[in-house]
Amino acid sequence: MKSYLRMRYMVLLLIPLLLLGYAVYxxxxxxxxxxxxxxxxxxxxxxxxxxVLIEGVNTASREFGVDVSVVGPSQxxxxxxxxxxxxxxxxxxxxxxxxxxxxxxxxxPVAESIRKAGIPLIMIxxxxxxxxxxxxIATDNVNAGQKAGKELSSRLPEHAKVAIISFVQGTSTQxxxxxxxxxxxxxxxxxxxxxTYYSEGKEERxxxxxxxxxxxxxxxxxxxxLNEPSTVGAGRAIRELGLVGKVKLVGFDSSVKEVKLLxxxxxxxxxxxxxxxxxxxxxxxxxxxxxxxxMPRHIYTDSVIINKDNMYTEENQKLxxxxxxx
Amino acid sequence: MKTPQRxxxxxxxxxxxxxxxxxxxxxxxxxxxxxxxxxxxxxxxxSYTSELIxxxxxxxxxxITGMKDISxxxxxxxxxxxxxxxxxxxxxxxxxxxxxxxxxxxxxxRISRKDIASINIFGAGGTFIxxxxxxxxxxxxxxxxxxxxxxxxxxxxQTVISSSHVQPVIKGEYRWVVSLSRxxxxxxxxxGLGILLIDLNFKVINDMLSKLDLGNRGYVFVIDREGRIVYxxxxxxxxxxxxxxxxxxVLQDKHGxxxxxxxxxxxxxxxxxxxxxxxxxxxFYENELVDNKKQMQLSFAIxxxxxxxxxxxxxxxxxxxxxxxxxxxxxxxxEVEKGNFxxxxxxxxxxxxxxxxxxxxxxxxxxxELMYQIVVEQEIKRKSELNAxxxxxxxxxxxxxxxxxxWMAESKKHDxxxxxxxxxxxxxxxxxxxxxxxxxxxxEVEHITNYLKIQQMRxxxxxxxxxxxxxxxxxxxxxxxxxxxxxxxxIYHGIKNKEGPGTITITGVRRDTRIEFQVKDDGIGMxxxxxxxxLTSKEGTRSRNSVGIANVHQRIQLYFGTEYGLSYAxxxxxxxxxxLVIPAVHADEWQRVEGDVP
Numbered sequence: 001m002k003s004y005l006r007m008r009y010m011v012l013l014l015i016p017l018l019l020l021g022y023a024v025y026x027x028x029x030x031x032x033x034x035x036x037x038x039x040x041x042x043x044x045x046x047x048x049x050x051x052v053l054i055e056g057v058n059t060a061s062r063e064f065g066v067d068v069s070v071v072g073p074s075q076x077x078x079x080x081x082x083x084x085x086x087x088x089x090x091x092x093x094x095x096x097x098x099x100x101x102x103x104x105x106x107x108x109p110v111a112e113s114i115r116k117a118g119i120p121l122i123m124i125x126x127x128x129x130x131x132x133x134x135x136x137i138a139t140d141n142v143n144a145g146q147k148a149g150k151e152l153s154s155r156l157p158e159h160a161k162v163a164i165i166s167f168v169q170g171t172s173t174q175x176x177x178x179x180x181x182x183x184x185x186x187x188x189x190x191x192x193x194x195x196t197y198y199s200e201g202k203e204e205r206x207x208x209x210x211x212x213x214x215x216x217x218x219x220x221x222x223x224x225x226l227n228e229p230s231t232v233g234a235g236r237a238i239r240e241l242g243l244v245g246k247v248k249l250v251g252f253d254s255s256v257k258e259v260k261l262l263x264x265x266x267x268x269x270x271x272x273x274x275x276x277x278x279x280x281x282x283x284x285x286x287x288x289x290x291x292x293x294x295m296p297r298h299i300y301t302d303s304v305i306i307n308k309d310n311m312y313t314e315e316n317q318k319l320x321x322x323x324x325x326x
Numbered sequence: 327m328k329t330p331q332r333x334x335x336x337x338x339x340x341x342x343x344x345x346x347x348x349x350x351x352x353x354x355x356x357x358x359x360x361x362x363x364x365x366x367x368x369x370x371x372x373s374y375t376s377e378l379i380x381x382x383x384x385x386x387x388x389x390i391t392g393m394k395d396i397s398x399x400x401x402x403x404x405x406x407x408x409x410x411x412x413x414x415x416x417x418x419x420x421x422x423x424x425x426x427x428x429x430x431x432x433x434x435x436r437i438s439r440k441d442i443a444s445i446n447i448f449g450a451g452g453t454f455i456x457x458x459x460x461x462x463x464x465x466x467x468x469x470x471x472x473x474x475x476x477x478x479x480x481x482x483x484q485t486v487i488s489s490s491h492v493q494p495v496i497k498g499e500y501r502w503v504v505s506l507s508r509x510x511x512x513x514x515x516x517x518g519l520g521i522l523l524i525d526l527n528f529k530v531i532n533d534m535l536s537k538l539d540l541g542n543r544g545y546v547f548v549i550d551r552e553g554r555i556v557y558x559x560x561x562x563x564x565x566x567x568x569x570x571x572x573x574x575x576v577l578q579d580k581h582g583x584x585x586x587x588x589x590x591x592x593x594x595x596x597x598x599x600x601x602x603x604x605x606x607x608x609x610f611y612e613n614e615l616v617d618n619k620k621q622m623q624l625s626f627a628i629x630x631x632x633x634x635x636x637x638x639x640x641x642x643x644x645x646x647x648x649x650x651x652x653x654x655x656x657x658x659x660x661e662v663e664k665g666n667f668x669x670x671x672x673x674x675x676x677x678x679x680x681x682x683x684x685x686x687x688x689x690x691x692x693x694x695e696l697m698y699q700i701v702v703e704q705e706i707k708r709k710s711e712l713n714a715x716x717x718x719x720x721x722x723x724x725x726x727x728x729x730x731x732x733w734m735a736e737s738k739k740h741d742x743x744x745x746x747x748x749x750x751x752x753x754x755x756x757x758x759x760x761x762x763x764x765x766x767x768x769x770e771v772e773h774i775t776n777y778l779k780i781q782q783m784r785x786x787x788x789x790x791x792x793x794x795x796x797x798x799x800x801x802x803x804x805x806x807x808x809x810x811x812x813x814x815x816x817i818y819h820g821i822k823n824k825e826g827p828g829t830i831t832i833t834g835v836r837r838d839t840r841i842e843f844q845v846k847d848d849g850i851g852m853x854x855x856x857x858x859x860x861l862t863s864k865e866g867t868r869s870r871n872s873v874g875i876a877n878v879h880q881r882i883q884l885y886f887g888t889e890y891g892l893s894y895a896x897x898x899x900x901x902x903x904x905x906l907v908i909p910a911v912h913a914d915e916w917q918r919v920e921g922d923v924p
Contacts, residue, residue, distance in 0.1 A: 017631075017635060019627075019631050019634075020628060020631040020632070020635070056562070059559060059560060059563075062542060062543070063542065063543045064542075065542045065543075256500060259500060260498075263464070263466035263467075263494075264466065274562060274566055276562040276563070277562060277563060277566050277568060280560075280563060280568070281568070301566070302566055312491075312492065312494065314489075314491075314554060314555075315565045317491060317492045318561055318562055318565065319562070319565075320492075321492045321500050321502065
């Protein structure tokens with residue numbers, strides 16, 4: 001009977017002790033320390049797109065209470081530097097890496113090593129060749145390309161010749177946009193796509209290519225610029241050659257230069273992405289992945305057609321004139 | 327068998343009551359104090375937030391008031407009035423001078439105020455004066471289409487504050503501003519002379535609002551009176567429908583705050599109206615503002631559980647301590663049960679237990695004493711029985727009697743011989759009584775009668791007897807051989823030494839529950855000191871007969887109790903009377919109670 005009594009006390013003691021243990025366990029579980037996420041962007045502040053995207057990243061990091069550091073080269077063309085920065089990021093063993101790949105092929109080994117290190121990888125804006133990421137958050141670039149195609153198409157004469165000024169060959173963004181543009185224009189009867197020209201993401205190069213092209217092909221009716229420098233460069237060439245209104249230009253992204261081109265009527269429309277949303281969703285998705293949720297493989301963000309008429313609407317002002325510019 | 331005992335154990339009862347008490351108290355206290363601290367923290371947080379929003383409001387108000395002041399100053403500036411009123415009449419050169427003066431004036435205002443982005447006047451005839459002399463109008467923008475222009479026109483001299491927007495009117499500039507615009511009119515006419523536009527650099531408002539700390543997820547946003555967003559940190563998410571904001575609710579709210587419960591989190595909207603129609607809204611997450619809510623809950627829970635653990639430990643120890651002396655006492659009692667009376671329980675600390683222990687000790691001691699007493703009494707009984715037996719076969723008496731018989735036989739007194747011998751025989755038979763200690767009074771009477779007969783024959787005319795015992799007493803019981811020593815004593819000490827014949831009277835009567843015998847002689851008597859020693863004499867210290875008397879007294883008291891026994895009354899020279907008292911015990915009754923007791 002004595003051992004019986006002792007057992008009763010043990011049980012009486014055990015219950016609060018168990019509760020205590022559970023509480024402490026819950027506590028340690030609930031306060032896991034701030035999650036660290038490294039965001040690798042293509043360029044830190046080369047253009048507004050990245051600045052707005054990083055703003056979205058920062059907004060999300062504040063909202064979800066994660067520690068985010070953004071790494072990237074100063075220019076999109078510095079892919080080697082991006083690779084190097086990401087290799088260093090992997091060594092820091094963050095809870096997740098959010099990556100905008102500067103090159104569709106060259107960042108594959110880095111993506112592989114991130115995967116091997118057991119770090120969740122979320123890709124934003126542009127992917128790499130291969131299935132390394134838990135999720136890709138990007139503008140639906142095919143859809144955006146189609147929008148550009150339709151915008152241009154509506155302003156072209158029946159038989160038209162169109163050129164595509166692309167940027168860095170090999171990035172998924174460029175490939176998909178071109179695919180979208182072509183899918184519309186190629187269906188259009190009597191329209192010829194004279195070719196795709198690569199500006200390497202440089203305005204000056206785009207200007208030169210376009211100028212040469214316009215001079216060589218006076219029958220050209222329309223140009224699609226697949227990103228901001230390509231569009232602005234092409235616009236400058238059109239303006240300089242006095243072809244405003246004669247050669248229709250539809251572009252991508254936004255900048256003050258593009259705004260001016262829009263106002264002047266050089267640029268008919270521009271397809272604007274929502275970099276803020278991409279950055280925001282990149283972090284939000286990373287947080288979900290860290291917490292163990294399964295996320296969809298692709299999360300597409302919207303794109304908006306902006307032209308001279310709607311550029312000052314309340315909704316579009318923020319997209320066209322990102323506040324970070326000041 | 328174990329279960330009921332377990333429940334009945336004092337220790338477990340005390341322990342479980344304590345645990346219950348501690349549990350209940352701890353839970354109650356924790357609940358109350360948690361509630362109190364939570365509401366205290368929440369109140370602090372809420373007042374902090376509302377303070378913050380008030381501050382924001384005051385700051386924005388300052389900016390707007392500043393703009394209004396500037397607009398008033400500009401409007402009343404004589405150069406401005408002159409320029410606007412008489413633009414048509416003046417020479418271009420004069421106009422240019424005036425324009426430069428105004429521009430300088432605006433410029434001086436603007437550089438003194440960082441929050442002002444630009445000050446401009448748009449004259450009715452398409453004239454334009456800016457704070458920067460080199461500023462050009464954006465050729466692609468129609469001024470009169472601009473919302474601030476149209477609203478100023480519509481409001482006829484009233485100031486109009488726009489929402490935040492991009493200002494594209496200056497060539498090459500696309501600034502985010504908040505515009506104050508008002509129509510300037512002449513003194514004497516209601517005709518509009520132009521529109522004054524003051525742009526507030528939106529960055530100052532943006533910076534102020536984005537730096538506010540309302541917890542990790544909390545934020546401040548501002549809408550104008552139409553519900554358009556002036557500032558929202560997640561404006562782009564709202565436009566993309568990735569987030570929704572309670573704009574309608576904010577516009578309709580009259581109380582200054584409301585709570586939204588969504589996705590398991592509750593947000594508190596704290597709203598402040600400004601003079602110019604903006605609403606400043608602080609949004610904070612309740613669980614965040616009570617920042618350490620989880621920590622608070624946990625620390626309370628842990629404190630409570632610690633209390634419980636301590637309480638349980640305490641109750642176990644306490645109940646043990648309380649019951650340990652009781653258990654000890656129980657163990658000792660069990661030893662006593664086994665027959666060990668040399669036990670002494672140590673007297674403990676607590677009053678109750680020490681009292682119990684003390685009583686127990688006293689009890690054990692008493693029992694031990696009583697047992698010793700019983701042993702002693704048994705011993706005495708045994709001895710007195712032996713003495714009684716000895717009295718029965720008093721060798722002197724037998725020798726004297728036999729001597730008398732021989733003497734009578736020599737004198738050929740056959741009848742006497744026969745009489746005496748038969749009396750002796752019956753005397754012995756009566757005194758043996760089949761070995762029984764308790765005998766009917768009849769037997770005792772027969773015994774004493776035979777004894778008296780023998781003594782009378784021996785002492786011839788020296789002794790006369792009177793035997794007067796109520797026949798009704800015969801079936802009652804008495805100890806055997808009680809009367810004989812008394813009679814013997816009366817003969818040998820009372821009458822034998824007396825000159826002349828003596829008389830011995832024996833009476834027996836019943837008084838209520840007692841039977842009283844009295845043996846009375848008219849012998850020499852004795853003094854009081856002898857009477858006193860008679861009943862207490864010990865064997866060997868006094869004469870044999872005295873022992874006989876003491877033995878009778880002792881036997882009566884041993885068998886029937888101290889209220890019974892002998893009492894002597896004697897007057898020296900005139901005789902002694904001894905009274906013998908025993909309880910009236912009927913033979914039938916005795917059999918029933920004691921069975922066949924010897």
